[in-house]
Amino acid sequence: MNLRFKIWLDCDGKAFGEGPYELLKRIETTGSLHRGAAEMKMSYRKAWLLLQTMEKRLGISLLDRKVGGVSGGGSTLTEEARLFMRRYEAFRQESQKALLRIYDKHFPPE
Amino acid sequence: MNLRFKIWLDCDGKAFGEGPYELLKRIETTGSLHRGAAEMKMSYRKAWLLLQTMEKRLGISLLDRKVGGVSGGGSTLTEEARLFMRRYEAFRQESQKALLRIYDKHFPPE
Numbered sequence: 001m002n003l004r005f006k007i008w009l010d011c012d013g014k015a016f017g018e019g020p021y022e023l024l025k026r027i028e029t030t031g032s033l034h035r036g037a038a039e040m041k042m043s044y045r046k047a048w049l050l051l052q053t054m055e056k057r058l059g060i061s062l063l064d065r066k067v068g069g070v071s072g073g074g075s076t077l078t079e080e081a082r083l084f085m086r087r088y089e090a091f092r093q094e095s096q097k098a099l100l101r102i103y104d105k106h107f108p109p110e
Numbered sequence: 111m112n113l114r115f116k117i118w119l120d121c122d123g124k125a126f127g128e129g130p131y132e133l134l135k136r137i138e139t140t141g142s143l144h145r146g147a148a149e150m151k152m153s154y155r156k157a158w159l160l161l162q163t164m165e166k167r168l169g170i171s172l173l174d175r176k177v178g179g180v181s182g183g184g185s186t187l188t189e190e191a192r193l194f195m196r197r198y199e200a201f202r203q204e205s206q207k208a209l210l211r212i213y214d215k216h217f218p219p220e
Contacts, residue, residue: 001119001120001121001125001167001168002119002120002121003117003119003120004117004118004119004120004124005115005116005117005118006115006116007113007114007115007209008114008115009111009112009113009114009217010111010112010113010114011111011112014114015111057111058111087216087217088216090216091212091213091215091216091217094212094215094216095208095209095212095213098205098208098209098212099117099205099208099209102201102204102205102208103201103205105201105204106197106198106200106201106204107119107197107201
């Protein structure tokens with residue numbers, strides 16, 4: 001038997017969780033909303049709408065949009081978005097560790 | 111912003127979580143699978159299949175079935191099922207407490 005869980009942040013609806021985190025992480029790595037969305041096999045439009053919803057629900061700005069230029073523009077995360085991701089990562093890691101410990105306590109391996 | 115989460119036990123598929131717990135709890139209270147299922151607006155057949163799946167995945171017997179008799183039979187939980195529920199309740203309560211504490215630590219109220 002194994003423990004399974006899903007944890008997310010809600011603010012008048014789902015505001016942040018694993019999917020949104022993954023999208024931001026890929027935008028951070030690729031420097032592009034287009035490429036980040038493509039890596040998740042998500043349409044650009046769907047990714048863009050997801051970001052709009054997150055920004056509204058979290059009340060923070062997530063993307064610095066660069067339009068045009070030699071590289072054809074790109075998207076980088078705001079400092080606020082990066083800080084939020086680091087907090088979420090720490091929260092997630094600590095939550096996972098605690099849940100596994102509590103699970104093992106109540107359902108010890110035979 | 112609020113924390114939301116779902117926790118469940120998996121063993122080759124979902125083995126136990128809030129829905130199954132609720133069903134067992136109602137069978138415990140009403141002394142009947144029929145009434146327990148009805149209270150959850152679940153068909154008798156669906157509840158019965160859910161119990162079969164749980165029994166298989168958890169590897170424990172859940173129901174003592176009484177057939178016929180003056181009261182028309184009924185279902186009571188096995189001792190093993192009751193013990194499992196008490197473990198699950200303790201696990202769930204401790205998990206919830208830990209998650210809320212960790213959430214408040216990383217996302218303190220402003």
